[in-house]
Amino acid sequence: APPVPDCFAEGSSSTSIKLSWRRPPECRVDFFRLAWTTATTQPLPCPKYGEKRVEDVGSDVTEHILTELEIFHTYSITITAWNAIGNSTCSQDITTLPAPPSSAPEWVNSEEITSTSITVQWGAVPCVNQNSYIV
16 A cells, blocks of 8 residues: 555644544555554653554544543554555654643642741652653
8 A cells, every 4th residue: 555645643632642644545445554652762751661552443534533542641653554455654753732740749848937938848749640741
């Protein structure tokens, strides 16, 4: 099969990515295979490497939403057109959207300085609950 043209991916929520593509022109396609895994060079606070997931969709499908993904993780996605002659691919890396932390800091301390001021200190949010960059 010829290459899949105009393959596009965008984070549509903190746990989903929307994919779209065009059918190869003047070519019979039996089905499209969507494959995705978390990227191995993840520049995020808590890299998580997962197994490859695969889903086949019909030859008439030109968009699909991947769901149940990890929050704020980069995925390497491949869209492959298959027919009797063989296959061809289009691939892209895309990150799900960030979300607020899903837990509080590990500890919080406060100390009275004067009758009108305090000092507050806190520990980090556990890495697996950060869900974005925390500054």
